Amino acid sequence: MKKISLVLTLVLLVAAAFANKTSVKIAVPDKVQKGQPTTITIQVTHNGNSKxxxxxxxxxxxxxxxxxxxxxxGSHLPANEDFTVTYQITPTEDMExxxxxxCNLHGSTGPDTKSVKVE
Structure with missing residues (x-):
């Protein structure tokens, strides 16, 4: 019984070490015009898209x-493992x-940040 418990613990530890966390990448120009509609695209990457x-x-x-x-x-999944979401904004000032x-099981790789100059 101890061997089974030890093997199971090792399997879970190895699985956790290689777990796929959700990551994001922001796509937006470095400079935009004040008052002009701007689309921010977030590219989401994850290995897994099931309930x-x-x-x-x-x-x-x-x-x-x-x-x-x-x-x-689980009842409202993203379209795919890797997907994009967009947000439209009309900027009036520089943006951070x-x-x-x-990921519902493994968490996040952390945030992505981008600075945008509004001219």
């Missing part, structure tokens, strides 16, 4: 304020953009 293993949320924060949160569940996604 039991999926990206369960993606957040977008601009200048310290959460402006959008996309939420998913932060996006982050999360």
């Amino acid at each position: 039991m293993h999926h990206t369960n949320w993606v957040t977008l924060t601009i200048n310290g304020k959460e402006v959008n949160k996309w939420e998913y569940s 953009i932060k996006a982050q996604g999360n």
Whole structure:
């Protein structure tokens, strides 16, 4: 019984070490025109898209304020393992953009950030 428990523990530790966390990448120009509509695209990458293993949320924060949160569940999955979400904004000032996604089992690789100059 101890051997089975030890083997199971080792398998779980190895699986956790290689677990796929949700990661994000922000795509937006470095400079935009004040008052011109701008699209922020968040590319989400994750290995798994099933009821039991999926990206369960993606957040977008601009200048310290959460402006959008996309939420998913086992009954409302993202379109694919890798997907994009977009957000349209008409900027009036420079923007510090932060996006982050999360896997329901393994968590996140951390946020991606991007600074945008508004001219």
